[in-house]
Amino acid sequence: MLRTHTCGELRMxxxxxxxxxxxxxxxxxxxxxxxxxxxxxRYGITQLVFNMDNLPELCRESRKLGREYVIQVNGKxxxxxxxxxxLPTGDIEIEVMAFKVLGVSEIPPFTIENNTDGGDExxxxxxxxxxxxxxxxxxxxLRHRMAMAIRDYLNRxxxxxxxxxxxxxxxxxxxxxxxxxxxxxxxxxxxxxxxPQIFKQLLMMAGYDKYFQLVKCFRDxxxxxxxxxEFTQIDCEMSxxxxxxxxxxxxxxxxxxxxxxxxxxxxxxxxxxxxxxxMSRYGTDKPDIRFGMEIKELTPLVKGKGFRGFDEAEFAGAxxxxxxxxxxxxxxxxxxxxxxxxxxxxxxxxxxxYTEEGTTKSSVNKFFDDDSQKLWCEHAGxxxxxxxxxxxxxxxxxxxxxSVLRLEMAERLGLREKKVFAPVxxxxxxxxxxxxxxxxxxxxxxxxxxxxDEDLHLLEKDxxxxxxxxxxxxxxxxxxxxxxxxxxxxxxxxKMFRVLGFSDEExxxxxxxxxxxxxxGTPPHGGIxxxxxxxxxxxxxxxxxxxxxxxxxNNAGRDLMxxxxxYITESQLKELNIRLRE
RNA sequence: GGUCACGUAGUUCAGUUUGGUUAGAAUGCCGGCCUGUCACGCCGGAGGUCGCGAGUUCGAGUCUCGUCGUGACCGCCA
Numbered sequence: 001m002l003r004t005h006t007c008g009e010l011r012m013x014x015x016x017x018x019x020x021x022x023x024x025x026x027x028x029x030x031x032x033x034x035x036x037x038x039x040x041x042r043y044g045i046t047q048l049v050f051n052m053d054n055l056p057e058l059c060r061e062s063r064k065l066g067r068e069y070v071i072q073v074n075g076k077x078x079x080x081x082x083x084x085x086x087l088p089t090g091d092i093e094i095e096v097m098a099f100k101v102l103g104v105s106e107i108p109p110f111t112i113e114n115n116t117d118g119g120d121e122x123x124x125x126x127x128x129x130x131x132x133x134x135x136x137x138x139x140x141x142l143r144h145r146m147a148m149a150i151r152d153y154l155n156r157x158x159x160x161x162x163x164x165x166x167x168x169x170x171x172x173x174x175x176x177x178x179x180x181x182x183x184x185x186x187x188x189x190x191x192x193x194x195x196p197q198i199f200k201q202l203l204m205m206a207g208y209d210k211y212f213q214l215v216k217c218f219r220d221x222x223x224x225x226x227x228x229x230e231f232t233q234i235d236c237e238m239s240x241x242x243x244x245x246x247x248x249x250x251x252x253x254x255x256x257x258x259x260x261x262x263x264x265x266x267x268x269x270x271x272x273x274x275x276x277x278x279m280s281r282y283g284t285d286k287p288d289i290r291f292g293m294e295i296k297e298l299t300p301l302v303k304g305k306g307f308r309g310f311d312e313a314e315f316a317g318a319x320x321x322x323x324x325x326x327x328x329x330x331x332x333x334x335x336x337x338x339x340x341x342x343x344x345x346x347x348x349x350x351x352x353x354y355t356e357e358g359t360t361k362s363s364v365n366k367f368f369d370d371d372s373q374k375l376w377c378e379h380a381g382x383x384x385x386x387x388x389x390x391x392x393x394x395x396x397x398x399x400x401x402x403s404v405l406r407l408e409m410a411e412r413l414g415l416r417e418k419k420v421f422a423p424v425x426x427x428x429x430x431x432x433x434x435x436x437x438x439x440x441x442x443x444x445x446x447x448x449x450x451x452x453d454e455d456l457h458l459l460e461k462d463x464x465x466x467x468x469x470x471x472x473x474x475x476x477x478x479x480x481x482x483x484x485x486x487x488x489x490x491x492x493x494x495k496m497f498r499v500l501g502f503s504d505e506e507x508x509x510x511x512x513x514x515x516x517x518x519x520x521g522t523p524p525h526g527g528i529x530x531x532x533x534x535x536x537x538x539x540x541x542x543x544x545x546x547x548x549x550x551x552x553x554n555n556a557g558r559d560l561m562x563x564x565x566x567y568i569t570e571s572q573l574k575e576l577n578i579r580l581r582e
Numbered sequence: 583g584g585u586c587a588c589g590u591a592g593u594u595c596a597g598u599u600u601g602g603u604u605a606g607a608a609u610g611c612c613g614g615c616c617u618g619u620c621a622c623g624c625c626g627g628a629g630g631u632c633g634c635g636a637g638u639u640c641g642a643g644u645c646u647c648g649u650c651g652u653g654a655c656c657g658c659c660a
Contacts, residue, residue: 033617045620052617067610082618090620107611110593113621117593117609121652174660194660221659222583342585343655433660446660555653 002072002102008044012091014077021046021094022102024132025069026112028062035062039073039094042137047080047093048073058096068112068129070103124560127551139548143536146261147214150234153256157249159210159236164199166192166216171510173447173500175219178229181576192218195529197446198514200237201486204525205517209239214532223555225544226478226534230553234481234535237527243469243485246526247272247425250481254423254473261539266421270473274428283317283403285429288477290422291415293319295402296380298390307367309348313392317402318380321409324387325353335412339391339405346401352376352388407477416476418541423475428452431468432499440501445470447496449484450526456492463499473530480535483528490518 003022010019023041037048050059065071075096084090110118112132123130130136151161170177170191177191193199195217203211213235220229238246251270258265271289278285281294295317302310310316321327332351339346352362352373360373382388389405391398410416431451432441441463443449451459455466470484487493493515497507507515533545546552553559573580 027620029619029622031617031619031622032615034619035617036619036622038620047620049618080618082620084620087620107592111610115621119594119652122593175658197660219659222657224659225654227659341655345656443660449660556651560652 006043007039007041007046008088010046010077010089010092010094012079015079015092017077018074019077019094020072020074021048022070022072025065025067025071025105027067028065030063035059036093037062037065039071040132044089045087046089047084047087048075048096048099049093050096054095055097058098062096062099065101066105066107068105068108069101070105071099072102073099120554121560124552124554127561131550136547139536139540139542140550142261142540143532143548146257146536146539147532149257149260150214150253153253154210154212154236157210157252159212160208161213162203162208162211163213164193164196164215168193172502172506173443175221178218178220181578183576186577194219195233196235197448200235200527201448201525202514202517204237204239204486205520205522207239207523209523209525211238211527212236223553223557225546225555226537228533228545228549228552229557231545232532234530234532235527236483236529237525239523239525241485241524241526243427243471243526246483246485246528247471250473250528254475257535257539258421262421264419264421266423270423270425272425272427275426275430275467276428278426279399283399283401283406284477285426285472286474286477286479287403287424287426288407288410288416288422289424290417290420290476291410293321293406293410293415295319295399295406298376298379301372301376301379302368302390302392305367305372307364309350309364310392313394313398315395315398316390316392317398318376318388318390319402319406319409320377320380320382321387321389321413322383323385324409324413325355325385327353327387335389335405335408338408339401344401344404345397346391346405347393349405350390350392352382352390354382354384354386354388356385358384421475421538423473423480426472426474427470428467429470429472430464431455431466431470432463434464441499443496443500444468445482445484447500448486448493450487450492459492459495459499469526471528473528475538478534478538479531480538481528481530483526485524485526488518488522488524490515493518 002020004020007021007023021039023039026038026040026045029036033052035050038045039048050062052059073094073096075094077092078095080091080093108129109122109126110116110129112129114134116123116130116133118130131140167180167190170179170189175194177194179189179191182188182190196213196215200211215233215235216230217233218230221227223229236250238249255265255268273281273287275285278287281287283295298316298318299313302316304311336349338344339349350363352360354360354377360370360377362368362373377386377388380388389409391401391405430444431449433444435442445468450469452467452469458466468484470482472482473480487496494507497511533548536548537543537545540548542548551559551561558564
């Protein structure tokens with residue numbers, strides 16, 4: 001080894017010891033008579049001292065060391081005269097006797113410190129420099145610890161980690177596939193998996209009754225801060241289980257992570273809310289339940305008083321902002337503007353201030369008297385001092401807008417505390433949703449999701465009413481994972497494909513092998529998959545999963561460091577029998 | 583596929599509203615001074631195709647159009 005210790009481990013107990021350290025020059029402070037250097041490695045920072053009195057030649061040499069030079073130093077550990085309480089190694093320093101430059105460095109394009117001066121673009125281009133920063137380093141360490149804890153828990157629960165192929169087959173339904181041309185099979189393409197769904201079900205059929213995999217998945221769709229074209233799932237499947245069994249095992253896994261990683265267990269068992277209930281109480285299927293502020297319907301209370309905004313609306317709903325009756329005109333205008341943005345799409349915002357004196361003041365005073373406004377307040381659970389915010393319009397759009405408004409208000413009122421975690425299971429999703437563009441039903445989860453037993457008889461008569469035996473894990477408004485009990489008979493699976501509008505020929509060519517597999521003894525099974533990147537981001541306290549991925553892509557799917565994707569040569573194309581079209 | 587914002591020194595930004603002399607700041611970088619710093623301090627210096635292209639104008643960093651890049655969002659993401 002080129003070193004005897006790391007830059008994070010030396011303490012007072014090591015004083016007097018002769019040590020050799022290696023690392024990067026974080027910073028030099030040249031005082032004239034003496035020079036201090038902060039030496040950094042993965043483990044921390046240790047201060048080096050050079051002194052003109054002792055070794056003038058060495059001290060002069062040290063001034064030539066630039067930022068990010070890689071050096072090896074030999075010296076003695078000694079107690080500092082001025083200690084630095086902000087540094088774990090701040091009680092000691094190294095009196096350098098000799099050093100050697102192991103690698104010189106250009107001047108880095110941005111400063112490699114906690115508060116970097118670099119913007120997103122340049123940091124992605126020089127990702128290997130950005131990764132030297134403590135924030136990203138700690139995120140990657142967190143990711144590692146979580147991966148280890150997950151493997152540890154699932155291993156002890158008897159799960160086997162089994163790899164599945166990446167070069168597979170393009171199938172309809174779901175996200176757009178990334179495809180890979182096959183040189184040996186002219187004009188044919190593999191697809192990269194959107195998830196190992198079919199493989200894990202085949203593993204259940206093969207008798208591996210508890211499977212998991214930390215696995216890359218690929219979806220060729222447009223990106224967001226919480227979406228990358230390739231991302232990592234914790235993919236799990238179990239046989240001979242019902243919904244409760246699955247939820248129990250993975251509640252256990254979530255709590256194991258909370259305990260091992262954050263030392264903070266939110267609840268032994270997580271609340272469960274049906275999809276319908278989530279939609280009516282929160283306006284979304286991924287509610288943030290760290291705070292109340294639930295949506296209350298006011299439709300019957302507001303109709304018929306001549307206010308067109310209500311009279312013409314299918315639905316009117318309110319949320320109650322506790323203690324916000326004193327909000328200024330400016331604050332209310334800002335929040336009104338917020339809901340009127342095209343992304344939220346509300347026509348306007350009606351507010352009612354329920355004053356401390358017990359009277360009401362609203363933006364629709366002209367149409368409603370104090371008593372009726374008080375009635376709304378009571379209905380929505382508001383007390384004197386609270387602010388009622390009301391949106392009206394079509395039921396679906398208004399609920400969606402209220403859900404967005406609810407989050408925004410919570411943000412402004414400081415109710416979304418980073419260190420509080422509120423997990424919740426959302427259950428009983430609709431099995432299908434209607435696709436307006438294609439004029440057909442499509443699977444809300446995926447085509448292998450089992451209907452609830454009691455809704456099975458509706459499958460062909462009234463597919464829109466069928467509920468799925470499916471569940472999502474939502475933490476703090478972030479969809480962390482989702483899964484379902486799967487269809488395990490050929491008959492139901494075929495009915496499912498029929499409702500989705502597949503012809504028998506299409507089913508045969510796309511899923512023939514799968515239907516065939518059902519015929520050789522298929523156990524009842526179900527599972528779940530978690531977005532590992534999102535989970536790490538949640539624990540790291542960041543919204544962007546790029547912060548927890550070593551080498552992420554930008555929002556156009558480009559790798560700014562590699563400058564990929566890129567063109568390939570004519571000879572590569574020829575080998576693949578591919579001609580580019582305009 | 584669409585909407586919006588941004589693009590000025592190595593970097594992060596101001597300047598654009600109202601076109602007008604030599605485009606500024608901070609930080610970084612280079613040189614000098616400094617023996618207890620840790621956001622070291624002080625003095626001095628260098629550093630610019632205002633993304634690119636066209637247009638309007640006596641005159642464009644500033645206005646218009648196009649284009650490229652970056653970010654956020656809608657659609658999309660079973």
